[in-house]
Amino acid sequence: MSARTMARVHRSETPHTSWCARDHRCGAAEHRSPEIVATLPGHGRAAITRVRSGNREYAEIRARFPLHSTEKGARWQLGTALQILRELLGAVVLRPVELAARTDRPAIGRRAA
Numbered sequence: 406m407s408a409r410t411m412a413r414v415h416r417s418e419t420p421h422t423s424w425c426a427r428d429h430r431c432g433a434a435e436h437r438s439p440e441i442v443a444t445l446p447g448h449g450r451a452a453i454t455r456v457r458s459g460n461r462e463y464a465e466i467r468a469r470f471p472l473h474s475t476e477k478g479a480r481w482q483l484g485t486a487l488q489i490l491r492e493l494l495g496a497v498v499l500r501p502v503e504l505a506a507r508t509d510r511p512a513i514g515r516r517a518a
Contacts, residue, residue, distance in 0.1 A: 421436060422436050422457055424455060425437060425438055425457070426438060426439050434459065435456065435458045436456070436457045437454055437455070437456050437457075437465075438454055438456075439454075440452040440453070440454050441453050441454075448470065448471070449468065449469055449471070450468070450470075451466065451467065451469075452466070452467050452468075453465070454467075464497075466490075468486070470482075470486075
C-alpha cells in the first residue's frame with residue numbers, strides 16, 4: 406500500500422514572449438523581463454519588471470530607500486510613499502481609460518512655439 410503525501414500540480418507551459426529574459430527568471434507559467442532600474446546613488450533604488458502570467462501582463466515595481474531614524478519620520482516617509490504609489494496606480498491604470506474616452510484633442514494641429 407502506498408500513500409500519496411503531496412498533490413500534483415499540472416500547469417500548461419506558456420511560450421516565451423519577445424521581451425522576456427528567457428532564463429531563470431521565467432517559470433513554467435510566468436515570464437519576466439529583465440529589470441529596468443532607476444537609482445539615486447546613496448539614497449535609493451527602484452526597479453520595474455514586466456510580468457506575464459497566463460494571458461495577463463503586469464508591471465511589478467519594487468523600491469528601496471532608507472527610512473528616517475525616528476519613528477515619526479519613518480511613518481511620514483511610508484505614508485508619503487503609499488500616497489505616491491496610489492497616485493501612480495491611478496495615473497497608469499485609470500487615466501488611460503479616461504484618455505481613450507476623450508474626443509476633444511486641442512493639442513493636435515497646434516504648432517510648437
